[in-house]
Amino acid sequence: MTSRNIPKIRQLEALMSVIASGSMTAAAANLGISQPAISRLLSDLAKDFDFQLFEKRDGQLRPSQEIQVLEADIRRVLELMRHIADVSADITRHKAGHLRIACLPGFATSHLPKVVADFLRDRPGITMTIEPDRPERILEWMVNEQYDFGITDGFFGHPAIDHIELNLRTVCIFPTGHRLEALHEISPSDLAEEPMVHTRKDSVFFSQLSSRFQMAKSNFNSHVEVRQFTAACELICNGVGVSVVSELDAVQYTEKGLSFRPFTPALPHRISLVRPIHKAPSMLTKEFIAHFEKSVESFRA
Known part of the structure; x- marks a missing residue:
């Protein structure tokens, strides 16, 4: 069989429909096409294969010995094509x-x-x-x-x-019940005596935070250095100092003993x-x- 003789999917569907039903008329009805159309599909397939597709026994069309050899492979091809169609539809629907x-x-x-x-x-x-x-x-x-x-x-x-x-808002976080809860917003001057939990000293955020303290001429009391805001939140929940972190992280810990207020001047993360x-x-x-x-x-x- 040359490359131009590769069977078409519709031909294989027609073939399997006749095998399942035993007649051209029933197969055409199952596929929603006319009987002449299914006859043409199978006639062209027989030419491509260059052997007989069916034998007639007891008034019904039965697959020839050659088709019986191919039948399992044809089923797999059709199942694979249906799977590809289903997956492509799911991808289109983002599913x-x-x-x-x-x-x-x-x-x-x-x-x-x-x-x-x-x-x-x-x-x-x-x-x-x-x-x-x-x-x-x-x-x-x-x-x-x-x-x-x-x-x-x-x-x-x-x-x-x-x-x-x-750019996400940042807040000052502290243990629930801390004196800072009395404030509506918190500035560097409010934190001058507080032990600070903060990000690494080589991070951009630490540089920006420390500059806020310098501009306010307020003491920055470095206490614990961490890599992530979530680690700072865990420490504050356990009573270790105060910190300035993304509000996005802070809200995850409000039921674990953490409170927060807006930090000023604004320091977006x-x-x-x-x-x-x-x-x-x-x-x-x-x-x-x-x-x-x-x-x-x-x-x-």
Whole structure:
């Protein structure tokens, strides 16, 4: 059989319909086409195969010995084509596919789980990989196109990465019952004597926070240095000092003994939604990015 003789799917469907029903008339009705149409499909298929398709026994059409050899393979081909059609329809409806997300460790245990749960609720066919790591590693993954989408901070641009910047409000957090609860907002001067839990001293956020204290000529009492806002929240819940963190993280801990107030002057926490620029985003990736943006809308600075 040459390449131009490859059977068409409609021909194979016609063949299997006749095998199932035993007659051209019934097969045509099952497929919703005329009997002459199904006769033409099978006549052309017989020419391509170059052997007889059926034998007539007891008034019914039965598959020839040659077709019996092929029958199992034909069934598999048709099942595979139906599967491809179903999956492609699910992808079009955004109900199938795989999404690879890289994120900061804090997001993996605070805000992101709820976002993912909401996103997957009506998309049972979608699978995900979520990989938490430091910003430098997330940047490397995006450049190498290993992940579809990333959530990071401290990002200042890269020619191989497309990004969306989001500025989120920050708040001062402290244990419930702390004297700071009496204030409507908290400034550096209100924290001069408080032991501070803060992000790494080489981070952009720490530099911006310490500059607020310097401008206010207020003492910054460094107590515990952490990498993530979520770690700061856990420490404050356990009575270890006070901190300034993203409100997005703070709200996750209000039922664990943490209270907060707005921090002034305003100190937005900038996060970046990043993806490989040379890899066209899938519909699924675009939809998740939009879903994530919507989830943080009420926390935007």
